[in-house]
Amino acid sequence: MIDKRVASIDAAVADVADGMTIMIGGFGTAGMPMELLDGLIRQGARDLTIVSNNAGNAETGIALLLKERRVRKVICSFPRQTDSWHFDKLYKEKAVELELVPQGNLAERIRAAGSGIGAFFTPTGYGTLLAEGKETREIDGRHYVLEYPIRADFALIKAERGDRWGNLVYRKTARNFGPIMASAARCTVAQVQHIVALGELDPEAVATPGIFVHRVVAVDVPDARAAAQAEA
């Protein structure tokens, strides 16, 4: 029997090792796998490379990993936010390396990794600082920059519901990086609000087929949105 369910958050991230590359889903806090990040903080792995759209908010998640100086490098599109003070401080101290990637290139490099693409030419960033030193090519009169895939050892993502095969359904704009990161890591861990029985997810609505997911863990958190819906 295939059963990707894991009993606890801590068990789901127990084998993250020092020096690994970890993709973290989410855009701002929407889709951010906060409980898995708390687990990673407890787990203690260091010298990590974090791939995520942002570089942490306030005193949570990626920001706490940074605060504890467990991150060697951040690959992201938008580190600077009003509440990214931990990243800002480490960056100014040169205590963390930043690879800044235009958001669409970040997404496509992740997608390429998950799709077995060796590299690709993209028009985004041509002629800018972020393409400096990169190979370029003119194709049909347009200029492109060569970009390489981004792979990870782990992807930590958040979905709304999952089943024991790892099929995932997301909620609204919390989907963001989930499906592409799921495909680009050796081990994809999805935290879900609810684990449901096989067959309960509408196959037409599954946004990440279980083949891309290795572990599914349910989080037991008060669901404010469910309460809001009940009110409405």
Added chain:
Amino acid sequence: MKKFSREEMAARVARDIPEGAYVNLGIGLPTLVANHLPKGREIILHTENGLLGMGPAPEKGHEDPDLINAGKQPVTMLPGASFFHHADSFAMMRGGHLDFCVLGAFQVSATGDLANWHTGAPDAIPAVGGAMDLAIGAKQVYVMMEHLTKSGESKVVAKCTYPLTGVGCVNRIFTDLAVIDVTPKGLKVLEMIEGLALDELQRLTGVTLHG
């Protein structure tokens, strides 16, 4: 001469967005355009974090943390809305499917180069987000900005001094003084605010403008 307010600029941009358009409004000033889209037109707003058919801000108390825009503000969705992941979202730009984007800018050059992501200051923490993808991705790139900096320098320039977001990508510039098209023959002034003459706009701008 009375300069356009931010709302007047937004209303002016909105007038140039036609029925049926798929549009991305950048963070900051361009988000105001949503409030001025003509009521009779069906216009679909794209937000790059993964939603087509974005609606206005929710009423207080009805915010949903999973339903946000690219500025991470709570939004709503309209009937007909759809969600998608990031690679699809940026394919909508890069693949030439998005009709318009409206972006803020530090500078636009006479050849349509755009600078809007980084001041280049050595101590600044760089952040780019989707700016470079939007700049080269939308079929029509509209820029909305004040014509002059606080110290009175033109933001329409011969050559950008700030780091570029995209090369030759801007089609039309909406400022608080004028509407200017970037054409292969140079900058063409389409409109000016009441009381402003072309020679005065030319003097303020410093780059050759065609009437």
